[in-house]
Amino acid sequence: MKPTQRIERHTTAVEVARILRQRILGGHYKEGEFLRQEAIAQELGVSRIPVREALAILEAEGFAQREQYRGTVIPQLSLKEIEEIYKLRSMIEPYLLEQALLNITQETIDKVQELIESSKNCSDLNGWGELNFALHKTLYKPANMPLTMQILDQLLVRADRYLRMQRYLSTEILKESDGEHQHILDLIKDGRHKDAVDALRKHIAWNEDDVRQTYESALEGRY
Amino acid sequence: MKPTQRIERHTTAVEVARILRQRILGGHYKEGEFLRQEAIAQELGVSRIPVREALAILEAEGFAQREQYRGTVIPQLSLKEIEEIYKLRSMIEPYLLEQALLNITQETIDKVQELIESSKNCSDLNGWGELNFALHKTLYKPANMPLTMQILDQLLVRADRYLRMQRYLSTEILKESDGEHQHILDLIKDGRHKDAVDALRKHIAWNEDDVRQTYESALEGRY
DNA sequence: CCAAAAAATATTGGATACAATATTTATTAT
DNA sequence: ATAATAAATATTGTATCCAATATTTTTTGG
Numbered sequence: 001m002k003p004t005q006r007i008e009r010h011t012t013a014v015e016v017a018r019i020l021r022q023r024i025l026g027g028h029y030k031e032g033e034f035l036r037q038e039a040i041a042q043e044l045g046v047s048r049i050p051v052r053e054a055l056a057i058l059e060a061e062g063f064a065q066r067e068q069y070r071g072t073v074i075p076q077l078s079l080k081e082i083e084e085i086y087k088l089r090s091m092i093e094p095y096l097l098e099q100a101l102l103n104i105t106q107e108t109i110d111k112v113q114e115l116i117e118s119s120k121n122c123s124d125l126n127g128w129g130e131l132n133f134a135l136h137k138t139l140y141k142p143a144n145m146p147l148t149m150q151i152l153d154q155l156l157v158r159a160d161r162y163l164r165m166q167r168y169l170s171t172e173i174l175k176e177s178d179g180e181h182q183h184i185l186d187l188i189k190d191g192r193h194k195d196a197v198d199a200l201r202k203h204i205a206w207n208e209d210d211v212r213q214t215y216e217s218a219l220e221g222r223y
Numbered sequence: 224m225k226p227t228q229r230i231e232r233h234t235t236a237v238e239v240a241r242i243l244r245q246r247i248l249g250g251h252y253k254e255g256e257f258l259r260q261e262a263i264a265q266e267l268g269v270s271r272i273p274v275r276e277a278l279a280i281l282e283a284e285g286f287a288q289r290e291q292y293r294g295t296v297i298p299q300l301s302l303k304e305i306e307e308i309y310k311l312r313s314m315i316e317p318y319l320l321e322q323a324l325l326n327i328t329q330e331t332i333d334k335v336q337e338l339i340e341s342s343k344n345c346s347d348l349n350g351w352g353e354l355n356f357a358l359h360k361t362l363y364k365p366a367n368m369p370l371t372m373q374i375l376d377q378l379l380v381r382a383d384r385y386l387r388m389q390r391y392l393s394t395e396i397l398k399e400s401d402g403e404h405q406h407i408l409d410l411i412k413d414g415r416h417k418d419a420v421d422a423l424r425k426h427i428a429w430n431e432d433d434v435r436q437t438y439e440s441a442l443e444g445r446y
Numbered sequence: 447c448c449a450a451a452a453a454a455t456a457t458t459g460g461a462t463a464c465a466a467t468a469t470t471t472a473t474t475a476t
Numbered sequence: 477a478t479a480a481t482a483a484a485t486a487t488t489g490t491a492t493c494c495a496a497t498a499t500t501t502t503t504t505g506g
Binding site: 259260261271275289291292293294 | 486487488489
Binding site for chain 2: 057059060080081144155
């Protein structure tokens with residue numbers, strides 16, 4: 001078979017990991033499906049070595065489970081995991097925002113505003129996800145807590161798997177979400193930091209509700 | 224007949240990752256030192272392939288940083304990271320305990336008591352760390368929150384790097400810690416769940432203070 | 447025909463060999 | 477002698493090949 005997707009910069013292994021991560025998040029592989037090294041290698045036009053390294057990375061990140069001499073499976077989505085993700089987010093993000101607000105600069109505010117604008121004008125669902133991701137990163141960066149950010153990253157990426165399910169069904173939620181982001185930023189601009197943190201808490205809670213509903217209705221549709 | 228339970232075996236790569244993780248935690252490699260694939264491979268009597276996979280895993284776990292065509296370095300320890308680790312632990316662990324206590328069984332309590340006894344009788348610093356790890360896992364397991372446990376695992380393993388520094392200097396802290404664990408368990412046995420959670424909070428806070436002091440005095444000794 | 451054993455096939459795991467890149471040492475021009 | 481350049485060396489990254497193990501198919505005994 002001929003390669004369908006090409007490699008660019010970084011090492012091949014990291015590139016393959018990135019592509020597979022995207023595929024997993026995008027629902028390209030069915031839950032419980034076995035990923036075959038040889039198949040992936042041929043599709044991407046590389047040998048199995050970088051593919052294996054990529055699978056090792058993805059396993060360490062929790063996106064895949066390797067079973068010795070059997071293969072690699074994509075772990076199943078679950079309501080339980082949604083609960084956990086959002087419980088953790090609701091613990092970590094308000095704290096990150098609080099800390100960030102202590103050191104926030106006009107530059108950060110402007111950058112966040114820019115990202116919100118881009119997000120409003122973004123019709124591409126994939127791109128919207130990236131922007132949303134960047135927004136959080138930018139907003140929390142002044143907290144200067146790299147480890148916490150790293151942990152949060154993991155949670156956001158995991159949440160993304162569920163968010164994408166949702167995006168297939170409704171794009172209104174995106175605009176709603178943009179509006180909430182704008183509201184939080186406005187409160188920050190006004191110096192109403194405590195209110196901003198509260199608004200963030202609500203934002204996360206609403207987000208969870210949306211995801212749960214989508215997940216549940218998707219399940220119903222399936223069975 | 225089909226196997227009811229698959230035997231837990233490890234690939235060379237996972238085994239190498241485990242060994243390197245221990246070494247990193249044990250301070251075998253100096254901060255900022257480059258890990259050479261060939262050297263590790265020869266020491267462990269394997270080829271570089273599993274070593275590379277191990278390094279990829281460790282990087283995904285945050286224990287190493289690979290730079291393309293340059294090598295793998297151990298990230299530096301920092302007071303900042305200590306603060307972050309313990310802030311996150313103080314958010315996550317009390318919540319995990321609360322949830323666990325809702326579903327806790329006598330079996331779990333007995334198991335934890337056993338682990339504490341073993342810990343009291345354990346003179347080996349390395350083994351004590353393992354027991355401490357197992358204790359947390361056992362105690363929080365009834366909460367049934369695998370993702371949260373996974374995140375916590377990362378934090379505990381990271382904290383271990385600093386704890387080990389400490390253990391070189393003082394073994395009294397271990398006994399103190401055992402006592403605190405016993406105290407928490409006693410409160411649980413008495414059904415005083417809220418008090419147990421509070422005791423855990425204090426335990427974590429004290430632990431942080433110990434680690435900070437050790438880290439700072441170690442720094443002074445170094446320069 | 448059916449279940450168990452054996453062979454065949456598929457797939458993963460690892461070692462060796464080579465290519466790509468970085469680092470170090472040697473060389474050359476001024 | 478020194479800075480710039482080129483060669484040599486070291487190290488990482490990847491491909492190919494083979495070994496170990498799992499899965500599937502075929503064979504065989506009842």
